[in-house]
Amino acid sequence: MKRLVFHIDVNSAFLSWEASRRVRDGKDDLRLIPSCIGGNPEKRTSIVLAKSIPAKKYNIRTGEPISMALRKCPDLVMAEPDFSLYDKCSKAFIEICKSYTPVVEQFSIDECFLDMSGMERIYPEPIKTAYEIKDRIKSELGFTVNVGIGSNKLCAKMASDFEKPDKVHTLFENEIPDKMWTLPVSELISVGKNTAVKLEKSYVRTIGDLAKLSLQNIQSIVGNKFGEQLYYYSKGIDESPVLDVPSKAKGYSVETSFEDNITTREQAHKVLLSIADSVAFRIRDDGAKAYCVAVNIRTNDFRNKSHQRHLDIATDITTEIYSISKVLFDELWDGHSPLRLMGISLNDITREGNEQMSLFSASDKNKDKERKIDKAVDNLRNRFGTAIISRGLNSENTARIDRKHKAQFENKRKSNNGSKQ
Numbered sequence: 287m288k289r290l291v292f293h294i295d296v297n298s299a300f301l302s303w304e305a306s307r308r309v310r311d312g313k314d315d316l317r318l319i320p321s322c323i324g325g326n327p328e329k330r331t332s333i334v335l336a337k338s339i340p341a342k343k344y345n346i347r348t349g350e351p352i353s354m355a356l357r358k359c360p361d362l363v364m365a366e367p368d369f370s371l372y373d374k375c376s377k378a379f380i381e382i383c384k385s386y387t388p389v390v391e392q393f394s395i396d397e398c399f400l401d402m403s404g405m406e407r408i409y410p411e412p413i414k415t416a417y418e419i420k421d422r423i424k425s426e427l428g429f430t431v432n433v434g435i436g437s438n439k440l441c442a443k444m445a446s447d448f449e450k451p452d453k454v455h456t457l458f459e460n461e462i463p464d465k466m467w468t469l470p471v472s473e474l475i476s477v478g479k480n481t482a483v484k485l486e487k488s489y490v491r492t493i494g495d496l497a498k499l500s501l502q503n504i505q506s507i508v509g510n511k512f513g514e515q516l517y518y519y520s521k522g523i524d525e526s527p528v529l530d531v532p533s534k535a536k537g538y539s540v541e542t543s544f545e546d547n548i549t550t551r552e553q554a555h556k557v558l559l560s561i562a563d564s565v566a567f568r569i570r571d572d573g574a575k576a577y578c579v580a581v582n583i584r585t586n587d588f589r590n591k592s593h594q595r596h597l598d599i600a601t602d603i604t605t606e607i608y609s610i611s612k613v614l615f616d617e618l619w620d621g622h623s624p625l626r627l628m629g630i631s632l633n634d635i636t637r638e639g640n641e642q643m644s645l646f647s648a649s650d651k652n653k654d655k656e657r658k659i660d661k662a663v664d665n666l667r668n669r670f671g672t673a674i675i676s677r678g679l680n681s682e683n684t685a686r687i688d689r690k691h692k693a694q695f696e697n698k699r700k701s702n703n704g705s706k707q
């Protein structure tokens with residue numbers, strides 16, 4: 287059976303979502319002025335998470351400190367990140383997509399694949415259907431998306447990345463030579479900066495150049511496993527199915543993807559703090575706690591990695607989740623691969639109110655203090671909205687908790703190693 291896949295990608299998601307809320311409230315449209323999403327401008331410690339097209343003209347880059355962005359463009363309008371808004375907008379557009387096909391794979395907070403195979407009777411004209419989905423999201427939710435259409439996930443995703451915003455593109459088999467082979471090789475999905483450099487050194491400049499090489503040739507440049515993937519990708523071949531995974535009802539997760547990559551540990555830690563803050567707020571809001579904290583990352587060659595830690599005592603404390611995530615992240619990341627996406631998930635959930643007595647009872651006083659801070663922040667947020675307050679970094683408290691977790695993990699590892707021997 288011939289497959290048909292749509293890839294739907296929200297244009298500048300965080301910025302569009304904030305902009306559409308402001309437009310609804312009768313305020314200026316952030317998409318039309320130099321603007322960005324980034325933490326509290328007064329603190330000037332936060333980084334740019336997303337930017338408008340007019341801000342791009344000032345050479346403002348995702349991941350750079352707000353203070354630097356302001357030097358490039360003093361009139362830059364800033365909005366604080368609001369992950370609960372993003373969550374709502376994400377769910378809303380996925381819901382619309384699900385009304386067209388039952389098989390929807392959410393690929394990140396602002397991207398999903400739709401398996402439209404075998405639906406010719408209901409939707410005889412796929413391009414018309416794609417326009418309908420795009421226009422419905424725009425009119426009902428107030429933000430724009432790109433829709434890519436192809437016979438597999440790779441081609442659909444490549445197509446949605448063509449001209450933006452608010453566009454529908456196709457990349458069918460017969461269009462591959464014209465629309466895909468002419469692109470620079472760095473545009474091929476899964477080709478990161480390092481791979482592109484290696485390929486260019488071997489005179490592979492376009493995806494078409496790559497498609498002409500033999501499997502052995504490509505493998506000799508980038509290695510066997512990745513070489514095989516690139517061999518097929520360059521020809522537009524991808525057999526991976528659209529996975530319709532039910533949302534994890536039991537866990538809590540927040541993730542964020544970046545248009546430009548995150549490249550330094552300092553930036554990454556700041557992003558982790560804002561994610562930890564958001565996911566912790568949600569779990570507390572539900573009166574739950576987690577026994578397992580996991581961090582996941584996607585590097586710019588589209589490799590996903592994750593790392594998790596089980597805890598003896600369930601937690602819902604922001605600084606604790608942040609500090610565990612940081613340890614996990616530092617173990618997970620090689621320190622140089624550019625990052626496309628970062629996320630934290632809290633699993634193994636408990637709703638029992640009484641916390642198991644801690645063996646580290648000395649630290650309980652500190653935990654109480656952390657809880658009081660969390661409670662105060664949550665109250666403010668529940669009254670005035672999630673954007674009212676954001677966390678600062680490097681407080682004395684965070685440093686103390688960091689030391690505690692590093693030591694605990696070290697001990698655990700030692701005892702695990704000991705028991706294996």
Ligand SMILES: [Mg+2]
Nearest residue numbers: 295296297396
């Ligand atoms: Mg997007």
